[in-house]
Amino acid sequence: MGRNVRKLQRQFDQWIYDRNNKHPYWVVADEDEGGNKIYRVCFNAEAFMYWLNDVKFAKRKKVARLIDRPANSRKKKLRF
Structure with a gap:
């Protein structure tokens, strides 16, 4: 997922x-x-996890989860 995050x-x-x-x-x-x-949209990072796990990759096991502090710094980050 890292290369395609954008x-x-x-x-x-x-x-x-x-x-x-x-x-x-x-x-x-x-x-x-x-x-x-x-109507308007109100969301946070959990919405992105919902979309990844239940919409985009619904036929697979859960592919994403939220973490508070990554073990190491990543080059690509998403902020909500």
Whole structure:
């Protein structure tokens, strides 16, 4: 996954902001004059783990997990 981390992040961004995707990261932000709900996305690194494990690589064993402090520094990092 390391070499493709930027590509995966772009795919995740497309997925998370696609209104057709039903995921738990849509929250009601407001209502318009007609009473229609206006949604926004609210997520953190756990959303990326969810996407990797349950959407992108759903047919495999869990491929990603969060760690507090890596054993060594990595060249590529994602920040949420």
